Amino acid sequence: MNPAVRTGTPAPDAPHIPVAIVGAGACGLVAALTLRDAGVECVLLERDAQPSGSTALSSGFIPAAGTAMQQAAGIQDSPAQFAADIQAKAHGTAAAHLVAAFSARIGAALDTLQARHGITFEVLDGFLYPGHSVRRMHAVPQKTGAALVAQLERVATAAGADIVTQATVRELWVDRAGRITGVGYERPDGRVEQLRCDALILACNGFGGNPAMVRELLPEMVDALFAGHTGNDGSAIAWGRSLGARLADLGGYQGHGSWAIPQGALITWAVMMEGGVQLNARGERFHDETEGYSEAAVHVLAQPGGVAWDVFDGPILALARGFPDFCAAEAAGALKTCADAPALAALIGCATEKIIAMNDLSTLGNDQKDSINGVNAPRAGVRRPLLPPYYAIKVTGALFHTQGGLDIDARCRVLRADGTPFANLLAAGGAARGVSGNAVWGYLSGNGLLSAVAGGAIAAETAKGMVNA
Missing domain, CATH: 3.50.50.60 (FAD/NAD(P)-binding domain)
Known part of the structure; x- marks a missing residue:
């Protein structure tokens, strides 16, 4: 009806x-x-x-x-x-x-x-x-x-x-x-x-x-x-x-660029705001993670396979565990632990050099464009280097609410x-x-x-x- x-x-x-x-x-x-x-x-x-x-x-x-x-x-x-x-x-x-x-x-x-x-x-x-x-x-x-x-x-x-x-x-x-x-x-x-x-x-x-x-x-x-x-x-x-x-x-609309897959769980954007990064399947950062989780959905969906990895370290993990939704996602198996850069690269399927470089990138490359506005755009640098062990969650972009x-x-x-x-x-x-x-x-x-x-x-x-x- x-x-x-x-x-x-x-x-x-x-x-x-x-x-x-x-x-x-x-x-x-x-x-x-x-x-x-x-x-x-x-x-x-x-x-x-x-x-x-x-x-x-x-x-x-x-x-x-x-x-x-x-x-x-x-x-x-x-x-x-x-x-x-x-x-x-x-x-x-x-x-x-x-x-x-x-x-x-x-x-x-x-x-x-x-x-x-x-x-x-x-x-x-x-x-x-x-x-x-x-x-x-x-x-x-x-x-x-x-x-x-x-x-x-x-x-x-x-x-x-x-x-x-x-x-x-x-x-x-x-x-x-x-x-x-x-x-x-x-x-x-x-x-x-x-x-x-x-x-x-x-x-x-x-x-x-x-x-x-x-x-x-x-x-x-x-x-x-x-x-x-x-x-x-x-x-x-x-x-x-x-x-x-x-x-x-x-x-x-409200999108979200951090929806854990295949668990189907929301990963708090506090992970990004406190220094976490998003890497695509090539191990590259591709947007300014501090701009907002809504537009991040479009950025993530524009990546190979429409997926990305949330990458962060111990201090950020401690913060994230203060959010019940994150704890539920972790309990469901979303969180992966990598002892070092080669282990993280193996998880993502990219070159180790890309993982090492994630702490150094502060701007978009000349050949990379903001996937929403189509222009070169600055990207936030990491406020401090991420240190091993690394933690990673596979995510996609999702539509939450119009x-x-x-x-x-x-x-x-x-x-x-x-x-x-x-x-x-x-x-x-x-x-x-x-x-x-x-x-x-x-x-x-x-x-x-x-x-x-x-x-x-x-x-x-x-x-x-x-x-x-």
Whole structure:
């Protein structure tokens, strides 16, 4: 059953709720919690047996500026500085109204989750993620996206939010004036149940799991492994097209250049930021590893066989073992140990001289081009020589999450083709345009959860005004 838009109103005997929310990842759960804090009833419709979504597959790191956690750590930051970092990474192409809105809202959202609802956050220490000028990545103590979702689900249900699982929304109902009147959702046995609502928040998905949409909108990633959630089927875009909504930044996405194969596990980019390098099958470095893990996906896929090796040494391994996802990958056999340069060369299948040279390279050769922009580009030198024993993980580039979708205003209202907002349709997170511009290189670390958490809070505040008007 494909996503559909139906004209009219659900059956009169269908249950009614002030706000319906499609999707119970970070975006939907934060929206529900914000609504319940304001005394507004809501229902989350989640396709899986338990809330997960793209958030559960992520590292769960949320960038935020000016939080109480930063202040306690003595970190000077501000929404303006955060916004500047976002735009610097996107070369000024990110939607300015959303950059301003999200960077201003995210700090208070995390402070509320901690102070009011007891979710403990810590600011990641020891290194900077690419593009961030200060330490602003916040994580729950477990440092996983699954733990973040579990915490959000716990506090949202404690606050009175209702979550209906195994409920895949298939239909949006809209009256002739263009107002959303309800939804229809499919149950595991194939039945479609209906729900009437006064406002609808689409917090559901991107389109990375829809091969046809990827082929149409992201042809450069058509052959890439998709490492995101299968629920990213493009439903929001399908509904938007049927409704005449405007779409934006469909060429933006989060890739990752460090997906362990064949284990299928994410390797933290902290390995690169602390001095690790990526070598191709010839034993050559081929890009500036400190530019960002998203565009690294394209660089890695451009190498022979579409693979690379993450190479690092003991001190970096000690850091990496502080990340549960890395530990899981190591337990699965992803990590290889090489006593010296000849052993590493034998593992990769390249000349030993290439391994010896990896510590000396600081610029791209004249005959090597940046695989995204097609120009000669500087490459970061190793801040200190990597010392044996060496550690290596075979990786490929993967598509994680799309960053384009329904165009929204600063209040997360979905916009029609003429730029006017729908009366009661909102979107945030994967369903909506984000703050990464229209290309892979615009993705600043954490932009996905920034849009989900800040966007969920803003959408809920807007929905509150709609149902209380």
